[in-house]
Amino acid sequence: MVFYFHDIVYNGENYKNATSAIVGAPEWGNRTIMSSPNNFGDLIVFDDPITIDNNLHSPSIGRAQGMYFYDQKDIFSSWLGFSFVFNNSDYKGSLNFAGHDPLMNKTRDISIIGGTGDFFMARGIATLRTDAFEGSVYFRLHVHVKLYECWKLL
């Protein structure tokens, strides 16, 4: 299963289009501009559309909802806690993710720690790749979901 999700960070002027917002920041930061250096300490809550191709304007087939925060002082790196939420004819249910995301690596794996509905008791790995990155406002992630456990409810 391969998906894309799209994140547009609130910058003080794009409320209508923004899909995420800084809600925590260190003392030297604020909630409309990423903290410097390396966004360290910024915590972002997101409500991002999921698409099956790399076009932000394609029909969304679900939402990626949760948080990430930047947790390295000397390079861009983050930690994610979020869910993929599906309610369409192919998939109903949610996948829960958590883990370290070293953004500067071309690909990186995070853990799938559980799921509900069609993804009952899911465990596995998601391989992330940054597919686009425009300044500090827009990025797009390519996500390859690999489930190694998933139970069927009888």
Next chain:
Amino acid sequence: MVFYFHDIVYNGENYKNATSAIVGAPEWGNRTIMSSPNNFGDLIVFDDPITIDNNLHSPSIGRAQGMYFYDQKDIFSSWLGFSFVFNNSDYKGSLNFAGHDPLMNKTRDISIIGGTGDFFMARGIATLRTDAFEGSVYFRLHVHVKLYECWKLL
């Protein structure tokens, strides 16, 4: 296993009774009133009593401790990361939960991602139901814990 837990959000005037507090909010929000619309971006840390019936004043048999944040712009929806902590004659140990909680659904499932003590290596699902909701200050959740894995330490 069925439990209730009770959350009273700090609103600037109820410090003594409050069991939770907003600790992060988007630029348009603050830490005593939920952000509008749909509380999007508010992050709450909680220390809630667990009871076996729906009465806030019943003896507490444990604590539900952790965080939730609201992560949908157009409806009330949240994401939870928390633990049930027990230290009584029936149960000693903690259960760790994480996942998507679409509040407007009558029931919804989140993942049990681990446990300690009597709940060593637990995995499963908790089915949540909002049992009461009074403005933006008090809510009560009915929680049905369903463990599909749990190991015994020998």
Next chain:
Amino acid sequence: MVFYFHDIVYNGENYKNATSAIVGAPEWGNRTIMSSPNNFGDLIVFDDPITIDNNLHSPSIGRAQGMYFYDQKDIFSSWLGFSFVFNNSDYKGSLNFAGHDPLMNKTRDISIIGGTGDFFMARGIATLRTDAFEGSVYFRLHVHVKLYECWKLL
């Protein structure tokens, strides 16, 4: 596997040496001094060195990166979501942790909820012990990692 990690909280004057920073706090708190009482509601993002002995100045063999927040009103207690990140000759990959950490207990267990690389599909327990604690700025944790599941990629 036994490790130490070292946390130096930003207090407004130690930016260069700090490995963590308060990024969320309740209305009665701030981002350079822990909130009173019991730090309740403070959320800290950290980027801490991991060492194999208890010396902060020993060569670091990895990073402990993530967050913790204080979630009990009447005592010091916290909740952790973080990763151990290794990229050395012994270990390559990450371990993801989540759970309740009752700091006042001599030892306490949190859940290992997943892993990547050498720790693919890891599950288990980490036993934490506070090895040193100096005011509200420095602490050192002794971590005993116990994996009960871990898959080998063929």
